[in-house]
Amino acid sequence: MMFQREGFGKMKKTLNGKWQFRKVGDKLYKEATVPGCNYLDLMANGDIPDPFIGLNEKDVYWVGETNWEYKKTFEIT
Numbered sequence: 001m002m003f004q005r006e007g008f009g010k011m012k013k014t015l016n017g018k019w020q021f022r023k024v025g026d027k028l029y030k031e032a033t034v035p036g037c038n039y040l041d042l043m044a045n046g047d048i049p050d051p052f053i054g055l056n057e058k059d060v061y062w063v064g065e066t067n068w069e070y071k072k073t074f075e076i077t
Contacts, residue, residue, distance in 0.1 A: 020070070
């Protein structure tokens with residue numbers, strides 16, 4: 001990912017690298033992959049089983065009903 005500003009000059013900043021995510025309201029952020037999705041990030045962190053195996057889908061329905069937030073820290077120079 002990249003963003004660019006027009007005006008006095010051009011600025012380009014890559015948004016690759018370390019991202020974090022959490023359920024809205026939780027204090028703890030966990031490692032995330034962007035681009036990606038909350039299901040894959042939850043699976044990678046060991047928080048949910050693979051929803052496509054057996055009847056696991058019924059155990060993870062709450063993921064789609066939950067608000068999630070992602071963050072990345074970067075500097076603009």
